[in-house]
Amino acid sequence: MPREIITLQVGQCGNQIGGEFWKQLCLEHGITPEGTLRDPWDYANASNNNTPPVMDDRKDVFFYQSDDDHYIPRALLIDLEPRVVNKLAHMGAYRKLFNPENLFIAEEGGGAGNNWASGYRQGEEHYEQVLDMIDRESDNSDSLEGFKLCHSIAGGTGSGMGSYLLERLNDHFPKKLIQTYSVFPSWTDQADVVVQPYNSLLTMKRLILNADATVVLDNTALNRIATERLRIENPTIDHVNSLVATIMAASTTTLRYPGYMNNDWIGLLSSLIPTPRCHFLMTGYTPLTLPGETTSSRSMDSEQGIRKTTVLDVMRRLTQPKNIMVSANTKTGCYISILNIIQGNHIDPTQIHKALQRMREKRHAEIPFIPWGPASIQVALAKKSPYLPHRHKVSGLMLANHTSMAELFQRMLNQYDKIKSRNAFLENYRREAMFEESLEEFDHSREVVQNLVEEYRACERSDYVNFGMSDTPGTPNYASPVR
Numbered sequence: 515m516p517r518e519i520i521t522l523q524v525g526q527c528g529n530q531i532g533g534e535f536w537k538q539l540c541l542e543h544g545i546t547p548e549g550t551l552r553d554p555w556d557y558a559n560a561s562n563n564n565t566p567p568v569m570d571d572r573k574d575v576f577f578y579q580s581d582d583d584h585y586i587p588r589a590l591l592i593d594l595e596p597r598v599v600n601k602l603a604h605m606g607a608y609r610k611l612f613n614p615e616n617l618f619i620a621e622e623g624g625g626a627g628n629n630w631a632s633g634y635r636q637g638e639e640h641y642e643q644v645l646d647m648i649d650r651e652s653d654n655s656d657s658l659e660g661f662k663l664c665h666s667i668a669g670g671t672g673s674g675m676g677s678y679l680l681e682r683l684n685d686h687f688p689k690k691l692i693q694t695y696s697v698f699p700s701w702t703d704q705a706d707v708v709v710q711p712y713n714s715l716l717t718m719k720r721l722i723l724n725a726d727a728t729v730v731l732d733n734t735a736l737n738r739i740a741t742e743r744l745r746i747e748n749p750t751i752d753h754v755n756s757l758v759a760t761i762m763a764a765s766t767t768t769l770r771y772p773g774y775m776n777n778d779w780i781g782l783l784s785s786l787i788p789t790p791r792c793h794f795l796m797t798g799y800t801p802l803t804l805p806g807e808t809t810s811s812r813s814m815d816s817e818q819g820i821r822k823t824t825v826l827d828v829m830r831r832l833t834q835p836k837n838i839m840v841s842a843n844t845k846t847g848c849y850i851s852i853l854n855i856i857q858g859n860h861i862d863p864t865q866i867h868k869a870l871q872r873m874r875e876k877r878h879a880e881i882p883f884i885p886w887g888p889a890s891i892q893v894a895l896a897k898k899s900p901y902l903p904h905r906h907k908v909s910g911l912m913l914a915n916h917t918s919m920a921e922l923f924q925r926m927l928n929q930y931d932k933i934k935s936r937n938a939f940l941e942n943y944r945r946e947a948m949f950e951e952s953l954e955e956f957d958h959s960r961e962v963v964q965n966l967v968e969e970y971r972a973c974e975r976s977d978y979v980n981f982g983m984s985d986t987p988g989t990p991n992y993a994s995p996v997r
Contacts, residue, residue, distance in 0.1 A: 517769070517778055518655035519575055520648070521589040521662045524679065525633075525672025527697050528665040529591055529598045530751065531731075534759035535664070536587050537608060542763060542899035543573050543770070547608045549584035552901070570897075575769050578654060587611060588655070590647055592618045592679075594636055594671045595625035616651070618644055626670025630713040631946035633674020640675075641682055652687075659779050660691030660726075664762075667717040668699035668710035677720040684724045691779055693727040695762055700734045701925050709939045711930040712956070718926065719959040722966055727783050727793045729765065729913070731758055732922065734841040743802055743836065761797050761839065764911035767855055767896035785892045786851045786915050791969055794919050796840040798912040800831040803905055823908040825861060826869035829854055829891075832912035833881055840922060847917035848882040848974055853892045858908040859900075866893050884917075885976040920970035923963055930960065 523532030539545075544552045577585040591612060593599045596619045603612050620640060626633035637644075652658050661683060665672030676694075683692055696717075699710050707713070721728050736757055740749035769779060787793045801823065831837055832854060835844055856866070870891060873881070883889030898904055933939065934956065943949045972981045 517575065517657055517659040518578075518588060519659055519662055519766075519769070519779065520651050520655070521576070521587065521664065522592065522648075522679065523589060524592045524663065524665045524676040525669055526593065526595075526598045526666075527669065528663075528672045528676070529593060529602060531695065531697070531755050531758045531762070532589065532591070532664045533602045533606070533608070534755045535762045536589065536611065538759045538763040539576055539587075539770075540608070540611070541902055543571055543577070543585075544901035545573070545577070545585050548610045549580075549586060551585070570771070571899075572770050572772060576766070585611075586613050588651055590616045590618065590644070590651065592644060592671075592675070593625075594620040594623070594633065594675065596623050616647055618647065626674055627942070628670045628707045628709060628713070629942045629946075630670060630674040630677070630709075630716045631943045631948055633670040633672075633676075634678050634716075634948065635674075635946055636671075637675035637678030641678065644679070645682070645686065648683075648686075658690060660693065661687070663692065663694040663696075663725075665694065666697040666699075667714045667721070668697075668707055669713065672697075673713045673717040677717050680720045680724040691726050691783065692724065693729065693779075693783070694721060694725050695729045695731055695758070696721060697731045697758075698733060698922065698926075700737070701929055708933075709942075711926065711933055712939070712943070714926050715930045715959050715963060716955065718923070718966075719962045721794075722791060722962055725793065727787060727795060729761070729795050729797060730840050730919070730922070731761070731797075732840045735839045738841070739802070739837075739839060757799075757802075757839070760802075761799060761911065764799060764855060764857065764909075765797070765913060767857060767911075768894050771897040771899070773895050773897065782853065782894070782913075786853050786913055788850065788887060789969075791966055792850060792915060792973060795913050795915055796838055796842065796844075796919065798832045798834075798837040798839060798914070800828055800837050800910060801906050823906045824869075825856055825858075825865040825908055826872055828856060828908050828910040829869050829873060829893075832910050837912075840919070842916070842918035842921040844916055844918050847920070847970075848884050849889075850884050850887070850915040850917065850973055851892070852881075852915075853894065853913045855894045855896055855911045855913070856908065857896045857898050857910065859898050861895060861908065863895070866895070884973055884978070886973075886978050917970045917973045920967045923967050923970075927960065927963060927967070 521532060523529045546552055573585060576588055578588060580586055589612065591599045591603060599617055599619055603609055603617050620636060626636060663676060663680065665676040667673050680692065699714065736754045737749055740746050740753050740757065746753055786795060838844055948955060969981060972978050
């Protein structure tokens with residue numbers, strides 16, 4: 515039975531990365547930009563193979579078929595201004611792919627003006643209309659497993675409206691999983707949005723309280739990888755978005771190409787998130803290749819092309835800091851959990867066991883784990899798409915829960931404190947009903963994020979199991995139920 519997943523793309527950034535994600539899924543499942551299936555013999559002829567690819571995939575996790583057998587994404591494209599949604603749904607190559615009934619653009623079309631409070635208010639105003647669209651997609655699913663939300667935490671629509679939708683989804687679908695792909699801004703460079711520390715902090719509170727898992731897409735690290743690993747002098751948004759699409763597609767491979775392990779979404783996440791609040795995941799991917807790169811073109815890895823990939827080699831590379839797509843120092847702190855999704859069509863399971871044994875023997879000191887739980891690396895095997903040529907026999911994605919995430923959140927708090935101490939740029943927030951009488955929401959959001967930082971740091975200690983159970987004043991209490 516399929517376990518369907520509905521994707522919500524909110525705001526400019528969310529729709530941009532969502533658009534790249536659907537392009538990648540169409541390529542991996544042999545679906546044309548119009549939503550029809552490609553002729554299997556086209557792939558056989560292109561690869562000089564006498565047999566077409568075996569179609570052993572689950573398209574219905576992310577797509578459904580219309581009456582005329584076209585494949586349509588289970589996706590909602592939501593924005594408060596029309597530019598990006600119109601580009602995807604009316605102008606781009608994939609304009610015939612999406613269901614026109616699943617497009618939401620606010621009638622005013624003025625956007626949120628990079629103001630979280632404005633996005634949150636407009637989310638509340640338009641919620642009933644958006645909920646009708648979500649309910650329609652949910653009713654169209656045989657066994658809905660949950661939702662994926664793509665958004666940015668620093669702007670106005672993705673952060674504000676995305677936050678409101680997170681809260682309401684929690685209430686309306688209490689038994690369904692909610693995972694977000696959240697783009698975090700660059701804190702080191704001059705910010706494009708001066709109020710991004712405010713927007714980010716307010717959104718972080720909702721991610722902590724209302725999401726089951728958050729995959730952190732860190733702009734700083736993604737640009738570093740594009741520059742250093744891909745050797746692109748001036749990475750564009752398209753380059754970064756293609757990296758994000760690769761991560762998103764790889765993280766769902768076991769759901770779309772079923773094997774004998776980790777075929778369900780909750781099975782993937784349960785091994786990564788032992789406690790409800792510490793659900794922020796970092797990623798790593800190797801080997802990196804440009805979209806559309808052929809076997810004769812160059813590799814994007816800093817080495818002069820990886821000549822041979824093995825399971826052990828891929829698993830070693832995934833834990834190297836240069837492949838981690840979050841700007842946090844994994845050499846400090848410890849891993850709470852690791853899930854490696856190894857992609858390959860002819861992998862012997864004994865290779866996995868040998869690789870794990872070698873890593874435990876030689877690299878235990880370099881991969882420290884929490885002292886209060888099992889120190890194990892989970893591995894899921896996944897097939898590669900038969901519809902695409904592949905440079906490498908083996909590739910891998912790492913999803914990891916690491917205590918160094920506290921660095922990223924502390925950086926956010928420092929930026930927030932810097933502008934909040936001067937009460938700078940608060941006028942636009944005070945114009946919204948939520949902040950008319952007081953700015954207490956900022957203080958409460960900061961407290962929630964600070965408690966998360968303290969919990970991640972407490973995870974490094976052997977007495978973490980007692981964290982939050984003390985009656986000592988000032989000790990965070992996380993005795994909330996697990997959904």
